[in-house]
Amino acid sequence: MMKSIFLAVIIGMVAAWVPSTAAEELELTLGGRVQSDLHFRLQEKMVGDYYAEQRLTEGVVRNENYLKISLDANFGRFRAVADVDLVWTGMADSVLELGALSQRAAIDPYYLQTHALYLEVVDFLIEGLDLRVGQQLVLWGKADQFNPTNNLNAADVEDVLLFGEQIANFMIRADWVLGTDWTLSGVLVPVFKPAQLPRSGALALAAVDRIPFAEESLRYRVHFENTMTGAALYPTAVDQVRAHLPARTVENMPFSFRLAGTILTQDVAFSYYRGRHDFPQPISNHARQEVFAEPLCRPGDPADCIDGLLLTDVTLAYPRMQVLGFNMAGEIPLDWLAKSMHGLGYRLEVGVYLPERVELSVHQEEIIIAGLPQPAGEYDYRLGSDAQGNPIRPTIISDSPFAKWTLGLDYTLGTHWMINLMWVHGLSDEFGAGDFLNEGFVVRSGQVPLEGSPFDCFFADFDMSDPANSAINAASSCGRQNAVEILRPSLGDYLVLGIDFHFADDKALLRLFSIFDISGTYRTYFDAEAGTRVRKYLSLFGDGFSMIVYPELVYNFGNGLELSAGALLQFGKNYSKFGDPAAGGSLFWTRARFYF
Amino acid sequence: MKGNIFRGFGLVLLCTSALVWLAPAEAQADEAGAAIMAELDSYLTEAKDQYFVFDMITKEPGKTERVMKFRVTIKGTRFRRVEFFAPADVRGMRFLVRSLTQMYVYLPAYRRVRRIASHVRAQGFMGSTYSFDEMSIVTYGDVFACDLASQTDSLWTLKCQRRPGQDFNYSQMEIDIRKDIHRPAELRFLSDKGALLKTETRTDYSCQEGKHVCNPKTMKIVDHARAGVSTALVCKEWKLNQGINDRYFTVRALQRGK
DSSP: OHHHHHHHHHHHHHHTOOOOOTTOOOEEEEEEEEEEEEEEEOSOEEESOGGGOEEEOSEEEEEEEEEEEEEEEEETTEEEEEEEEEEEOOOOOSSOOTGGGGOHHHHSOEEEEEEEEEEEESSOSSTTEEEEEEEEOOOOOSSSSOOTTOOSSEEBOSSTTSTTOEEOEEEEEEEEEETTTEEEEEEEOSSOOOOBOOGGGGGGGGOTTOOOOSOHHHHHHHHHHHHHHHHTTOOEEEEEEEEEOOOSSGGGOOEEEEEEEEETTEEEEEEEEEEEOSSOEEEEEEEEEEEEEEEEEETTEEEEEEEEEEEEEEEEEOOEEEEEEEEEEEEEOOTTTOTTOOOEEEEEEEEEEEEOOEEOEEEEOOEEETTEEEOSEEOOOOSOBOTTSOBOOOEEEOSOOEEEEEEEEEEEETTTEEEEEEEEESOTTOOSSOSSSSOOEEEEEEEOOOSSOHHHHHHHTOOTTSHHHHHHHHHHHHHHHHOEEEEEESSOEEEEEEEEEEETTTTEEEEEEEEEEOSOEEEEEEETTTTEEEEEEEOTTTTTOEEEEEEEEEEEEETTEEEEEEEEEEEEOTTSTTTOGGGTOOEEEEEEEEEO | OHHHHHHHHHHHHHTOGGGOOOOOOOOOSOHHHHHHHHHHHHHHTOOSEEEEEEEEEEEOTTSOOEEEEEEEEEETTTEEEEEEEESGGGTTOEEEEEETTEEEEEETTTTEEEEEOGGGGGSOOTTSSOOHHHHHOOOOTTTEEEEEEEEOSSEEEEEEEEOTTOOOSOSEEEEEEETTTOOEEEEEEEOTTOOEEEEEEEEEEEEETTTTEEEEEEEEEEETTSTTOEEEEEEEEEEEOOOOOGGGGSHHHHHHTO
16 A cells, blocks of 8 residues: 555656756755754752662753755756754763774764755646655644644654754655645655654653553552552662554554635634654553662661662553644734734634543562562453453543644834743643643652551551452552642643844844743642542642743854854742753753854 | 844835835825826836845944845735845745735744734844835835925925825935936935934836836935944846746745745
């Protein structure tokens, strides 16, 4: 099937060839830039206890030099485009084997990034039909940077400063221009490509308290069981994480259609996407017990030791989804307020997501904690069974539809100032139903704060005649009564404000960009007086505070030279969106660019 | 990069004069002045399509002059496209104007087209002495009511007052119009109190189709509030009525660059 598609495309391209007229000749445009980026982390970020600690040290975190080469070759209706970055990372691994010290690539690592490498035919077979084949970016969505309907290319969040960057992928794209106002587009992606995650993303693995199950009762139980195993000197840690990419079959090819045009001078677009979410979700955990030959003690504290670890191997996958997209952009007249006022720019982008349900299976090898053996096999979730009698597994992503959107407004004040204000509902890494419209949360932290041993609670009502059931019941009950969680909606809400100030005859730009998390954060716990669990709202300006502030100064010296410096300041507690250590911490950065 | 969007936007408006087709206001001009301006405006909108290549040179005393290069394609009174090709940091930036309230910019750094609203007219422009408004006005009779103040063998000089309700920076304008080709030779923009703010000169006209379509080789504007600073637009290439397809002025074509 795949071969047939490619064959059809090639035959079509050959059929599109008509002899060029004498007036047509090859046009080549070559350009590029040299760029140097230097990033400093301003404070250390750490997560996990001493036995599974992940740490981001302060100091230089990026020291990269880029050579970008862009080539655009045109010959009549045919075109080839290349846009390639060659990047020297400027930092070798901290620990090098002796042999590596003699290898240039180890001492001075580099990589290649291809933003475009494609061929294009205009008026392919019929007038108005354009075909583009190859490595490319198809960037749909009218909002600035936050585009819930832009699903074809995977997100590139490897460098947190490059908001909204995407990874190019091999695609076959056709655009049919209908008149001068409308375009019908179709894109096929033969092989799905995943998002590139930030270098700090590894810290998320150490946060084993962020249990991803939607089922609360199961979460409380697991929180308590983890507390028990920790008290028994076998804490839980994540060992291996493997992401399974979809098989390269026809049914796994993402595709999309879009109709875009203008109605009453307002731009509108309707789109449909079928494919996968580009951020992975866990689909299975496999736990095993590692017993140390000798206790491992906290550095400097020989009394605080563990006997081993419960190591978990996690398998990730990319959930299927469909997305119905709607975009609208234009301007709102303001001359009814004052004759001198120009139109206010607006852009609205809405994606309605139809996800496939994702469940997690948990298996374990035989584990012995405090002398209580737990047999190997699948975890007993106690979530009931389906019609076939199979156990119902915990939900990671429900199949409930949900919406993400961005609503943006922009306006110019005077000759120097421009303001851009956005309401963003759901960032690119957020996936699954749960927001202020339909309740649904993700766990940002969880613990069981007990004054005594968790075993006191566990054995309080333990029935020795039925130890297996009694252990589950006891852990569930103790978890429900003692687990404390920090929750936030699955889909966050963010107030984004950007202010540009141009000065020095437009050669200088001072930009202040901020993202304020207004999602709402909650602490849930058991209220002994009420006899039930309760949810307490944490103030947006207190324990629930989370924000990014991004000041930037750019100076254009002319003739292609541009220097800039800025900071990415991330505020909030570790459980918050932007205070999360996995977000990488606050940075100071400099950048030099020369375009040629 | 966004900063460049708005710096470059003025170039779009430079070639969109015919789009400023505002509702007629109460006429206050004398008959001679109105007739001269009406004929001027009719010439300025005569071409079916035009293609230009410009150098924009800004000079400040004691500093290296700054040069930008761009192409402008105009069709009728609706469609405009502007494409920058130098210096390298703005190369690939493209603008499309389908009306004054339907404008787009292609940002090469982001590789995407962005709709821009007309509020960007309030912004400065590339550090040049041009502002958006004086660049956007090429048809004058709708914005100004003009009286014939004086004339010589070669020039008419008209004194103009901004019509009520018009959204334009300057309340007064003086314009010298060449009698031979019926085109502006110099424009002087003044404040409410009559202070001279800017002077624009247009020289080295060349014409096609008789005197029906004429364009100056050089347009230069001096900002008297910024001593000694001037910006010149030098036309390097001009093509007339090539039969450019409307599809060239679509968002899709802007994204593609062809």
